[in-house]
Amino acid sequence: MPDDETTPTSEDTPTSEETPTAKETAAAEEIAAEERGGDSPAEFLAETAPETVAPPGAPLLSVRDVTLRFGGVVALDGVDFEVRTGEILALIGPNGAGKTTCFNVMTGVYKPTSGRVEFDGERLSGRKPHIITRMGIARTFQNIRLFPEMTAEENIMVGADAHHKTSVIGALLHLPRHGREERDGRRTAAELLEFVGLEGRGGELARNLPYGDQRRLEIARALATRPKLLCLDEPAAGFNPAEKERLQQLIRDIRDLGHTVLLIEHDMRLVMGVADRIVVLEFGQKIAEGPPAEIREDPRVIAAYLGVPEDAA
Amino acid sequence: MNYFSDRWHDLLPNLGDLVVAGLTQGAIYALIALGYTLVYGVLQLINFAHSEVFLVGTYASIIVWGWIGYAAGDGNPVPALGTVILLLGAGTIAASLVSGGTAVLIERVAYAPLRRKNAPRLIFLITAIGASVAISELVGELTNRRPWGVPLLVEPKTQFVIDPGMSINPAPVTNLQIGIVLSAIVMWFLLDTFLNRSRFGLGIRAVAQNEDTAALMGVNKDRVIMLTFLLGGLAAGVAATLYNLKIGTISFNIGFLLGLKAFTAAVLGGIGNLRGALVGGLVLGLVENLGAGFFGNKWIDVVAFVILVIVLMFRPTGILGDSLGRARA
Numbered sequence: 001m002p003d004d005e006t007t008p009t010s011e012d013t014p015t016s017e018e019t020p021t022a023k024e025t026a027a028a029e030e031i032a033a034e035e036r037g038g039d040s041p042a043e044f045l046a047e048t049a050p051e052t053v054a055p056p057g058a059p060l061l062s063v064r065d066v067t068l069r070f071g072g073v074v075a076l077d078g079v080d081f082e083v084r085t086g087e088i089l090a091l092i093g094p095n096g097a098g099k100t101t102c103f104n105v106m107t108g109v110y111k112p113t114s115g116r117v118e119f120d121g122e123r124l125s126g127r128k129p130h131i132i133t134r135m136g137i138a139r140t141f142q143n144i145r146l147f148p149e150m151t152a153e154e155n156i157m158v159g160a161d162a163h164h165k166t167s168v169i170g171a172l173l174h175l176p177r178h179g180r181e182e183r184d185g186r187r188t189a190a191e192l193l194e195f196v197g198l199e200g201r202g203g204e205l206a207r208n209l210p211y212g213d214q215r216r217l218e219i220a221r222a223l224a225t226r227p228k229l230l231c232l233d234e235p236a237a238g239f240n241p242a243e244k245e246r247l248q249q250l251i252r253d254i255r256d257l258g259h260t261v262l263l264i265e266h267d268m269r270l271v272m273g274v275a276d277r278i279v280v281l282e283f284g285q286k287i288a289e290g291p292p293a294e295i296r297e298d299p300r301v302i303a304a305y306l307g308v309p310e311d312a313a
Numbered sequence: 314m315n316y317f318s319d320r321w322h323d324l325l326p327n328l329g330d331l332v333v334a335g336l337t338q339g340a341i342y343a344l345i346a347l348g349y350t351l352v353y354g355v356l357q358l359i360n361f362a363h364s365e366v367f368l369v370g371t372y373a374s375i376i377v378w379g380w381i382g383y384a385a386g387d388g389n390p391v392p393a394l395g396t397v398i399l400l401l402g403a404g405t406i407a408a409s410l411v412s413g414g415t416a417v418l419i420e421r422v423a424y425a426p427l428r429r430k431n432a433p434r435l436i437f438l439i440t441a442i443g444a445s446v447a448i449s450e451l452v453g454e455l456t457n458r459r460p461w462g463v464p465l466l467v468e469p470k471t472q473f474v475i476d477p478g479m480s481i482n483p484a485p486v487t488n489l490q491i492g493i494v495l496s497a498i499v500m501w502f503l504l505d506t507f508l509n510r511s512r513f514g515l516g517i518r519a520v521a522q523n524e525d526t527a528a529l530m531g532v533n534k535d536r537v538i539m540l541t542f543l544l545g546g547l548a549a550g551v552a553a554t555l556y557n558l559k560i561g562t563i564s565f566n567i568g569f570l571l572g573l574k575a576f577t578a579a580v581l582g583g584i585g586n587l588r589g590a591l592v593g594g595l596v597l598g599l600v601e602n603l604g605a606g607f608f609g610n611k612w613i614d615v616v617a618f619v620i621l622v623i624v625l626m627f628r629p630t631g632i633l634g635d636s637l638g639r640a641r642a
Contacts, residue, residue, distance in 0.1 A: 130531050130532055130534065134531055138530075141526075145523060147519050147526070148522065150519070150522070221530060
């Protein structure tokens, strides 16, 4: 890739004041070229990492005393917790506990009846979905929702486009920025495909990929939007134990790149193995919150999952 | 049997002329059909007001030609080549801008508010027809319902003659006919490239395949929809200018039948598919002209719609039957 403009790393390109020797310039170019080649995806993916990251541990998304009613039904009842920057937070609970509802409130799909949700200090409800995505929240879906008739690469490029700025006129006239962004999009796609373990499959139509690959492609597409917060909705559904193992590692890798991860998952082993903290919902209420070791021992959680006689609870 | 052999003898000598005329007519259908198919591919909405998007384009180019100093019947000689190119360029740009602008305006005023309220499909259809009638009548009022003439800018000149021999008469092909067919092919090619190669095309295809997911991946749905209407309008503007050159007179009510034919062409080729619009347009123009040659001119519209019914009986998704979301180069 000879196009210098794709990597605007000012440190590598010598400034005119230094007037470097030809040798130094060549060396600098070599380093830059090496970086562009991107043998290790982690190096490149620093670029897809969120643009501004709050210090680790600071609240990224806070759910403050949220109640949500559908008619007479109370779907969420005074739920209060936060997702902290840099952590993997798992949201668990028995079926019908309100996980998905909570998820939808957190991503701005539902407006809470009372209470509020703040992401990075701003309210989400009432904003359009594409704006929320651009603010830095991306998600995958319980039931896969790729663009089936696009290639894997194109699917990711749709996500990567969230941050591109060319106007329609620019695209029609093929202005330089359009070309540059297009190349960036392709490069992001290639690196992300490698990152999720789909290298070399970029040209295949999404619908022709095996099930597990489709799930990983969804994660890659979500990452392409450079989310501060990545929400995974039951990413292990339908996976065998070996695939779950790989997924655990992938989720850790994603966190290590600087993304905060919110995980909704049924599989306890996966949750216990990967989450830093866990929030447990039952009947629309938060019944526990804490690190896996604590949650595992919590009598209310055990009761919620295993069912316990009324008097014992 | 006698009836058919007589008809056949009427048709045969004119076969060459009919094919040339049919393809030319078909190219104009195709250009308008592109707009129907684009909007349908993204929104599954039949934008019946698209015929009026075309209509305003025809007026726009005539008005601009008038400004430059070329009006119908003012006794100007046919201008020199350089002037013609300038006039055609100005006319096409004006028509495309006005048509594109009208298409976006219709989307903003007639459809976007309904979409925000999640109105059922049927409501869109009624609004579309309402918008169509409103625009057509407005143009009728503004022009006192009198037809407008078009200045003679391009003198049809025979460029070459197709002589298939046998008992078919040689068919002359004029510069205008070549230009019209080429324009349709070029316009299709540009749109297809834009859709399959550009990032905005990617956004359009994403919305066509799953609009909610596209929005969640950061695609600005409203902008994609406006862009789709704009592109269809641009193609309609090109069609409008060519129509002016070919027919030489326009009136406020020409949109209706032409729009219906173009819509037929889009369905015939496979609605939601750009290549289908091109193929459908050319096939429709060809078949209706051949049909007219066979059964007599007054049957031309009947032939067009009977063909539509027959093709859809055997291929319900049209000749190429594919969706915009799937469209690949």
